[in-house]
Structure formats: C-alpha cells, structure tokens
Amino acid sequence: MTKQALIKISHVCKAYPNVTPLKDVNTTIYKGDVISVIGPSGTGKSTLLRCINMMDPPTSGDIYINDEAITAPNCQLHLLRRKMGMVFQSFNLFNHKTVIENIMMAPMDLLGKSAQEAYDKGMELLRTVGLADKALNFPDELSGGQKQRVAIARTLAMEPEMILFDEPTSALDPTKVGEVLEVIRELAQKGMTMLIVTHEMNFAKDVSNRIFYMDQGEIYEDGTPEQIFEHPQRELTRHFIMRTKLMEEIITSKDFDFIAIRNNIDQFGKKYLLSPKSVHNMQVVFEELCVQTLLPYQGEAPNLQFRIEYSDKTNSIQIRIAYSGKAFELEEDMDMISYALLKNATTSIKTALTENGENEFILDIK
C-alpha cells in the first residue's frame, strides 16, 4: 500500500530582517501521519506550522496541499485553509460568541450548513470533548483546558483533512494539560492526520508515528519515536534528547588564560549543581591531559578543543578533547603519575575521530 501524500514542503525558507527561523525545510506528510515537532525554542517549529497554512507566508519555497500549491499567489487560500484546522497556543475562541456558536459559526457561514445541522454536529463534537454542558457558556467562563477542547471541537466542525497544533498545551495550567492531550490522543486513534508542535516529550513518544527534530533552521532529524528518543543519529538531537549542557573552550596559544578556564569549570559545576568530586575530576582531566600532556605534545602552535557535556537526563558527565596533529598514545607517551590521576578521575577513556577528522579523547567522568 502506497501512502498518500497530503502535504509536500520543498525548500521552504522563512527569513525576518534579523533572524532566519527556517533555512531549508523539505519533507512530505502522509495521510494518517501523527507527527510531533520537537526541538529547542527559537528553531522555527511554530513558524513551520504557520507557513503551512500561510499565516506567515514563507520567504521562498513551495508548499503543496494535495498537489495544490498554497504558496502560489493566485491560489484560493481560504478554500485550502478549510482542509487544515489549526489549534493555537492561546485558544483564540471568539469571545463574543457562546461555545456552541463558536463551533456552529464556520460550518454555517462557510459550508452552508443549516443552523440545525450545525447545532447537532456541534453538540456531538462537544460531547466527544466532554463539554456538552458548557454549550451556552462564553469563552471567558471556561478554564484554559476547556477552552482548548472547545477550540479543537471548533476545528473539527469544519471536517478538516488534517489539524495543525501549535503548542496546544503550553499556555495551560499543568493540571489541565492531561485533558487536552487525551482529546488529541483520541483523534490520533481515529486516524486524523496531525502535526503537533509540543514540549511534552512523553506524549510525543506515545502518540506519534513520526518525530521531527528541528534545529539549525531545518528538519534536523526525521524518524520514528524509537529512533529519535532511543537512538538519535545526529549530535544536536542527542544533546536535546539527553538534555545536554555544554561548556567549550578552544585553546590556540601556549600562553592561554589557564586560570580563566579553571574558573569556568568551577562555574559550570556550580550552575548545574555537580558534585565537588565531579568538578575536581574535571579539573584533573583538564590539567593532566590538556595542560600537562597534549599542549607540550602539540608544540608551538597548539590547537585544542576542550568540551564538557553534562546530561541532565542521565546525570552523566563526558569530556571530549579534540586536537590537531598525530594521534597521541596515552598509555605509552603519558607521564605515569598523570596517567594514574587520569585513570582515577574517569570511568572510561575512548579515542575517536571527529566529523572534521581530528583525533579525539572521550572521557566519562566519575
């Protein structure tokens, strides 16, 4: 069975005068896909969603809905938008209408349904989101979670082919998040195509069949939840999933500011509440391996990258030291005492090659 492509995104770029959230986005969304879009803030997740239904038209590139270009200047934009519902972070219910009127309005105005048809359908939808008794309330009389459920019902009333969720639970009280996610989960089970920008990782893992990890203005990694959450292929995805905190120092001179780097390591430890022992061990690695061993080894023009990665998720610290020049054999060339100290401070020492082809030590800190 071939999957039916619903949305094709090709070379989409969105640039503002001082920031470019989308550099080059390419993907295809198939019917029945439930895609969670994750990634650090400011990486264009919402912008991508808003480009798809032209709330923010892309600067360049094309987006096709069922092979019809929504980015074409002469397209029937409002007709194409009817195929894609959108649920907003801030709900955006029409404040001057009751709950049921909010739901009835668009089908009556745009699909030519009779009031009775729209009402019956509206009440049915309200029952599925559990809010039939609020039909005659105004939006300002509802809680955030209730508002978002009404917003979903309003979107469903237009019978869209897919729904775009723009951080649907970010503006909610934590106790109300569950009720909204439950409604989305049910929609997923019914086979609704959905694109969900979310920060709820567990929810994303459970409900989606695909995950977009967005970073660097593109879909950095696209895969199944297992791939993204268990075995991320790319470095930034891994950092994001492991919630990695980074510290990086580049040393290019023999006369570098030694005290400043030692101080930075202390500060890094304080900032992420690392144990004094770990901080001491990091200092040992820096001193024994970088300062005492690799720098003299590199001679007059050193080129050394010292990086600490602390994973908040697994509470583990890794130090990566990349250096130019020939590989250095620790066991053979290193001073005995220094090597003993290094061994003492780490649980494992591995060597590798970086993406640039430089030699690298990877040390897991005790």
Add this chain to the structure above:
Amino acid sequence: MQKKIFSLLIFLATLLTLLPCFAANEEKSFKTLNDFSGARFSTLNGTVADKLTQSVIPNSDNFVYYYTVADGIMALKSNKVDAFVLDDPICRLAAARNPEVMVFHEPVMPDQYGFAFPKGSPLRNKFNTVLRKFSEDGTLQNLRDIWLGADESKKVLLKQDWPGKNGTIRYYHDYLVEPIVYVGADGPLGLEIDLALRIAKELDMKIELTKCEFGGLIASLQSGKADVVSGSMSITEERKKSVDFADSHYKAALVLLVRNDSYVASNESFIDSVKASFEKTFIVENRWKLIVDGLLVTILISACAGIGGLFLGFLLCMLKREGSKPVRNFINTFIRLLKSTPIVVFLMIAYYIIFGSVNISALWVAILAFTINFGVYAAETYSTGLDTVDNGQREAALALGYTPKQTFWKVIFPQAARHFLPILKGDFIAMVKETSIVGYISVQDLTMVSDIIHSRTMEAFFPLLVTAMIYLIIANMLTTVLDIIEIKIDPKHGKRTVKGVKMQ
C-alpha cells in the same frame, strides 16, 4: 434619570444662591468722569470702546469683554464691573428696560457709525450719494425717530418689492444690538437694516440679509462673503486700514452705563419674576417659535454630522490601517491637524477661507465642518476599538477558512464595537454640545437663539437656563438611545439560547 435631573437642579440652585456672595465688593461713588480712574470697565468684544475710553479717562485699562449687551448688563448688576462702555442708543434702551442701571450723565466721547465695505468697493460711493440725499430730505432723521422711539408698532422694515435690476447686495449685520441691528418676531430689525433697505431701493438693488457675530463682520468683508456690513460700527482710523467706510449715518456718543444707586428692588415675588421672565422669553413676539427653529437646526446639524461622521470616521480609520504608506501618512497628518485645531477656529476657517469664495449656505458649512470633526474623532475611536481585538481572533477566523473581509465583519468588527461604542457615545454627545458655536458663522441654532432672546430681554439667566435645560434633555435622550443599543449588542445580555435551532 429623574434623579439625575433633580440633583443637577439642586446643584444649579446652590450655585445661583452663592454667586452674589462672591461678587460682593465695596461700593464707590462716581461724580465726574475722572472719578472712574482705576475703576473696572467692560464692553463688547471686538469694539473700540476700550481704546477710546483709555484716551479720555486716566488709568482705565482694567477692561473685561462680553459677547452681548445682556451679559454686560448682568455683570454690571452683579457688581463684577463698575461701568459698561458702549454707544448711547444701546445704553439708553438698556437703561429704559432695566431700572437697576442708568446712563452716566457725562459722555465719554462723541462717536459715529458707518457702513463698511471691502477696500476699493464701488458700492461705497453709491451708498454715499443716497446717504447725502436722505440727509437733505429728512429721511435719516425720520428713521432715527422711529427706531429710537418707544412706539414698537412703527418699527417695521421696508418690503423688498422693487425690481432690483442692478443686482444683489450681500449684507452682513450684527444682530444683538437693539435698536440698531437686532432680531424681532419675524426676523431682523433695526435702524441700520431699515436704512440699508431704503438705500438698496434707491439703487434698485435687491439686498440679502445675513446675521453675523460682530467679531466676524470684518472677516466676512475680507473673505468676499459680504459686500457691506454694519452693526453700530464706529468709524476709526484703525478699521479704515482694512475696510472702507461710507459717510456716517448716525452721530452717536460713547457713554458709560452704571448702576443706579437710587434703585430700590421691588417686592416682586420669585414666582412672579419667573412668570415675567417666562413671558418675556417665550410668549412675547412668539419667541418660542425661534427656540423651536433653533432646536431643529441644532438637531439637524447633530444628526447629519453624527451619521456622516460615523461613515467618514470608518473610511479614515480603514485608510489609516490598510492604506499604503503615503496614504497612511496623509491621513495621520490630517487627523492630527484637525484634532489640534479648536472646532470654532476650524469652523471659521472652513466658512471664511475654504468656502470663502463659494456660494454655499452657512448651515451646510456647519454640517460639513462638524461631520469632518466628528469623523476625525470617530476614526481614532474605531481604531482604538479595533486595536483591542487580539490578533489571534483574526488568525483563528482565517485558519477556519474565512476570507479577510468575512473575518473583519464577522469576528473583528463585532468585538471592536463593544469597545468603541461607549467612547463613540461620549464623542457624539460632546459634538452635539459643541454645535453651540455655529453662531460664529451665522447659523441660527439653539444657542444663537438664546443669545438673540437675551439680547432683547436683557435677562441672561432665564434664557440661558432654558437653553441649558434643552441641551440637558437632548443629551439625556441621546444617551438613553445609545445605552439601549449598547445593551442590545452585548452578547451576554438576554436569555442564552441558540436562535433557529431545536435545542437538545
């Protein structure tokens, strides 16, 4: 609402009782003109009486200015000033009607009135020829006897029954100076108007009368609205710099009107005095008809400007929000310019400069000026209202598939209306009250009518209170209507139900 009116009346009554206390001042006695040195003077706005007085009485620069004779007399009676300086026919008539004041026995200086023309007008020589003839055959003396006399029945104007082959004279005149130029039961009356009609007859020209504030007379000549003006206008060197005068048709004098110390107030009861005031204000000369006419003019201007302004304001608001950059800049400048111009100044500019050379009725200019003025305020108000609607509302409607136009009318406008209507209501009521200045361009509205009446009755309080009362009633009626509309569009008003649907 009754409660509101009642408390307002109590407030006014308290104010009136307190007024004399504030005005109390030590009495001085005046025997000769020189005794007035250092006294407090008053005169009418736009006259030269202050300059002439200062040239005769030393230390007499403490002047205040009023718009009407009646106001001046009120100030004199309530001891706000010591002397009211004006031409003697006016002062004598005032003294005859108000036993509390009298003309001081020594005149300040002789004075003479003339008709004024635009610089170099050929009409002036024609007037002079006829004036010379009237002076020789006694017509002029005869007219003076009639208009300064007490026999009201003789004070009738000439009917314009001559063919008028030589064209039409546009004649602007003051209307608050009985017996020279004033308004009677059937329209303008007075010595100068009668004289102007007779001169026009001699010249076989028709004459078109227009009432105008004294302060606007010279402007109406300079803007080309009028061919000739008068209003007991003194012939002075300073005025001669901007206009030409015909030979004087009236030798007058500048006199002082002072309080009559020997006057003892009669024991007339309050009810009787109100009755008398009511009689004078409404019944005599069918003055209530004037009030009704004035009221209709006020309502006409308010209604037209209100409706026109709502549409104009909407147009301006949309251009300001959706127009291209030059259009937006233009509209913003236009709005800023008009908002910072006092409406009375704008009205005069519109009448004397913009429409200076166009033959358009002052009423239309007033309607137009108030439409624009209200439109400018309404534009800002709409804009404020539209700004209060969150952008998310627009996005939600667009995302559902509404077109931008449908989005505006179905979602944004109804929500904005709840915000701008209360402000618009205030703007509108303020505008209705502001129409009271149309008298400046000779439109006879409610306020001008009240001026006309109190210039005749020499009584300020009663006509003013009546006018205030009428404005109060109009404003309250409007407020009530607008309140009802406001409640009607409140979505939370009334029973919660879904229209046209069998509810589950």
